[in-house]
Amino acid sequence: MQRAQKHQVPGSTPGIILHYQISYSSENPILNNKVEFPYVYRIISNELSEVDAIMSMFKYFGWNWVGLIVSDDDYGYRARNESFDDIDLVAYETFDFRISYRIYTAVYTMAHALHELYGTMTSLPKSAESLHVYFKQWQLNALMRRVKFRTTSGDEINFENNGDQPVRYDILKYYFFRLGLKIIKVGSFDASKSDGNQLFFNNSTSLWEPYFSEFVYSNCSEPCIPGYRKAKIEGKPSCCYTCVQCADGEMSNITDAQNCMKCSKYEKSNSGRNSCIPRNLNYLSYEDQLGATLSFISIILSIMCAVILGIFRKYRETPIVRANNQYLSCLLLISLMLCFLSSLLFIGRPTQICCILQQVIFGIVFTISLSSLLAKTLTVIIAFNATKPGSKLKKYVGTQLSIILIIVCSLGETVISAVWLACNPPFAEADTLSDPDYIFLFCYEGSGILFFCIIGYMGTLALLSFIVAFLAKDFPDRFNEAKNITFSMLVFCSVWVTFVPAYLSSKGSRMVAVEIFAILSSSAGLLGCIFIPKCYIIFLRPERNKIKKHRYKMECDFQHFIFFFVEKHS
Structure with a gap:
């Protein structure tokens, strides 16, 4: 079992390549390569799936002005530098609340695999020395893939073909008070479900109390209504912009449009600049x-x-x-x-x-x-x-x-x-x-x-x-x-x-x-x-x-x- 250090991938060090490693913190997607890392297992999902979960929550609430807290390790640096390229980070802290729980899960996973291996010993002496003498480390691979159990907190542990945990996350609310820290589960994210049902929030739980009494609006700029486009403000993050009305002959029919679309030469934009309407025909008619x-x-x-x-x-x-x-x-x-x-x-x-x-x-x-x-x-x-x-x-x-x-x-x-x-x-x-x-x-x-x-x-x-x-x-x-x-x-x-x-x-x-x-x-x-x-x-x-x-x-x-x-x- 190993925690990834900065700029280090588990199993990449010579001499430990053929040793089983159950990582409780490394979320690097490179570990999905089973040719290079055939014996690496993770009790945490890869970082890309967590980025998807976070982005889904941002979209759900319509936030674009947020603070990002990441751990002080390889994942934290990659999340800061790569995974959120379109997000301007205004807060950056090193923090991890669940390392100890992951260590416990990793130990418990290995124990389940060894217990099953121990159960296959029918004619051999059932002792630690026998396991060490009669079984090779690579023989544990098939048993590791069949591990499936629930932790004391109710989390289901199993491994997919690539050695990763199924993508499931709890959405927790942390708030501090005089006597300490309180953590409340307010929702979850399950990537195995269909689109639109992956993100879930518990309606019976207040998301914003005790600090807020209503929905938290966290945008640098007001959304641009249809008929307007976003214009970047020099010296400001990309999520900060001003709304500029589309010019004559152009329109936008979506909120926060990046650009206005030109109407065809036979159409003009309406007064709200949110749709194109036929241009009036001008000729001398008997009705005039x-x-x-x-x-x-x-x-x-x-x-x-x-x-x-x-x-x-x-x-x-x-x-x-x-x-x-x-x-x-x-x-x-x-x-x-x-x-x-x-x-x-x-x-x-x-x-x-x-x-x-x-x-x-x-x-x-x-x-x-x-x-x-x-x-x-x-x-x-x-x-x-x-x-x-x-x-x-x-x-x-x-x-x-x-x-x-x-x-x-x-x-x-x-x-x-x-x-x-x-x-x-x-x-x-x-x-x-x-x-x-x-x-x-x-x-x-x-x-x-x-x-x-x-x-x-x-x-x-x-x-x-x-x-x-x-x-x-x-x-x-x-x-x-x-x-x-x-x-x-x-x-x-x-x-x-x-x-x-x-x-x-x-x-x-x-x-x-x-x-x-x-x-x-x-x-x-x-x-x-x-x-x-x-x-x-x-x-x-x-x-x-x-x-x-x-x-x-x-x-x-x-x-x-x-x-x-x-x-x-x-």
Whole structure:
């Protein structure tokens, strides 16, 4: 029998390797190696199992700020330096209360083995000398493994295959008072039981009296609730930390989380930072107040176009309708109505087909509107110059030139749109980076250059219409549209010049709303500047829409000439 000394393992000294040794204090796990230590037995469990038992108790009570008391031997030094690497020791004492009891158990164990060996002597003299003469020490090995008895305190002693005692511990409460030391068993640990049932505390026994009246809280820091993570405090033990709330887009759903977990790009953290929730989708929808307002305005303006078209159809024989090329006026009204309706393609959740149609349809339809204005103004200029003697422009007077001009101008816009769709068409895109709370759904232009080429092409037509209308604004005609067209082109250019910086500085639904506003306001400018004055004359000033009045000043009324001249050459 032997107690391990500092840095010494039983059975490792030459000359005693083949001697039976029953250790009452060495808990070194190396003794489990039965090749090197075949005859070493322990009446105490190895140190690793005791560490497990202690750690189980720490976890049970939730302690991380404790004092550790170990014996002044190999186990004590290993426990201090290795077994509890994750625990900062704040108290370290050398103390052992049960050495004498273990010595008694070791002696009693050897006595049981020798007694059984003595009982196997049937034909030999039963004396100590006979045991020494007829039996070798190694023959005691099988008997030692079969030893099983209970001590006077009720502890069961037996050895497993590795020569260790089964892992069972009593949990004792020590407290000092004037008359001495009192020890009370308050629980136990049995490694042979299933997980969750290994640790037991006696509920009938007060764990904390007489020093405490309630559960002992022994933590350096308060636990970090879900939504927070632990942050180490410099210069403090690892169990001392501060709680830091997870950042936006991160969360923790456990207590005392070491790190926060990032939410996916389609999720955000809730206000408590303890879970991830879907991010809000941001796009211009019909349910939004802004989307509903814009769609309502679009429908009202398209209805106005249809109503004015009906008015022009009804009053098609009046001078004011016939003098301004009723066919081009009807085409312009239809194209403006389609422009208003095309803005509805921009409202709602973006899809691939909508992204393609909204830009292409608007570009082509609005180009037809601008081409119609350009054709109307050129017709006035050509007709005016065709009145001069010997003018070769007479052959260009009529509707054919207008139709050809509209087709050619629209074809240019169509070619740009076709190249755009073939090279890098628009597509639905989700922006997850601009705002942590929202996912912006929008139609990405694909090729920004071709997108602004379409806008630039329409701007070029508008500029040409403005120049031509400005040249014709002083022609002698009470029905001359040049002034109205000039003003409408100023409105158009003002809207689309301010559109570019506003569009580039907006995001999400606001970006789409800016483009819809530009479409509606520029189209409404054309509708209001060109057709509202005519409706005013038709309904409120009908005396100005009389053929007699028109013919009365034929000598100075240029438009009267144009009216008959165009009718003749159509």
